[in-house]
Amino acid sequence: MEIRVLRYFLAIAREGSITNAANFLHVTQPTLSRQIRELEEELGQKLFVRKSHSMTLTNEGMLLRKRAEEIVSMVDKTEAEFSSMENIIGGDIYIGGGETDAIKLVADVVKELRNDYPDIHYHLYSGNAADVTERLDKGLLDFGILIQPADISKYDYINLPAKDVWGVIMRKDSPLAQKDSIHKEDLLNIPLICSRQAMSQERSKNEFAQWFGEYFEKLNVVTTFNLVYNAAIMVEAGVGYAVTIDKLTNTTESSSLCFRPLEPRIESGLNIIWKKYQIFSAPAELFLERLRERFA
Incomplete structure (x- = not known):
């Protein structure tokens, strides 16, 4: 299975037809058709449902698409790392994390480093803790930013000097907007919009389950x-009503939304993590040095 053929496969999956993919790749349609047939024969699976003017992925094709994207991304990242070895002031750094106002701290480090090394480029990936650690473990990310609670036992990390405050985002014309803070009893019998990560964690590790106590199973979660x-x-x-952290949504006077903190208060710490014994590219090593100077 060649990387070139995986790129062909991904182009067809993205463009939806042999014709469009061939135009995008600047190869002939017969060449592209032959390569995909040979890939299907190699794998022993049909990857596309072929129609008169379009092609859609089979279940097997969707699985290969996920794997091919990871493989191609890893190849591109590896090539970029080796290219950066020729010149320490250029290269790529891959950072993943959940939505948090603490990204401002990392942004300050990025800005400072760019002043000295303007040819370093940064790639941000947004996802929950499970998404970020999976990509980190596969080598698709150099660093991850995790909101506590999270299992960081198998990673090296730096604690970021920030706390995320949890609360509820609501419309300003809602009854709860008249309150200064939100208690657990306030959230019973109303439709809630909750973080998928918060709702899927083990009960013993779930701050929300512990905060809600006996009320947790009675919550009316309509959307995650x-x-x-x-x-x-x-x-x-x-x-x-969305249960989330502060400063991620516009809740200023001009907005129709407002934020009210939970009471008793829930604050989450943050860590920037990386794989133990990680061999970094030169740009990533520089970035880690600046992080340590600033926060360690």
């Missing part, structure tokens, strides 16, 4: 999310 931006749109539309 992993990006607060989308959750805020749901709130604005009147779908429910």
Whole structure:
């Protein structure tokens, strides 16, 4: 299985037809068709459902697409790392993390490093803790930013000097907006929009389950999310109340939304993590040095 053929496969999956993919790749349609047939024969699986003017992925094709994207991404990252060895002031750094206001601390380090090394480029990936650690373990990320609680026992890490405050985002015309803070009893019998990570954690490690106590199983969770931006749109539309952290959504005077903290207060610490015994590219090593100077 060649990387070139995987790129061909991904192009067809993205473009939806042999014709469009051939134009994008600047290869002939017969060449592209032959390569995909040979790939299907090699794998012993049909990868596409072929129609008169389009091609859609089979279940097997969707599995290969996920794996091919990871493989191609790893190859591109490896090539970039070796290329950067020729010149220490250039290269790529891959950072993943959940949505948090603490990214400002990392942004300050990036800005400082760019002043000295303007040819270093940064690639940000947004996801929950499971998404970030999976990509970190596969070598697709150099660093991850995790919001506590999270299992960081198998990683090296630096504690970031910041705390995320948990609360509820709601419309300003909602009854709860009249309160200064939100208690667990306030959240019973109302539609809630909650973080998928928070709802899926083990009960013993779940801050929300511990905060809600006996009320946790009685919550009316109508929607889950992993990006607060989308959750805020749901709130604005009147779908429910979003339980999330502060400063990720516009809740200023000009907004129709407001934020109220939970009481008793829940604050989450943050860590920037990387794999133990990680061999970094030169740019990533420089970035880690600056992180340690600033926060360690």
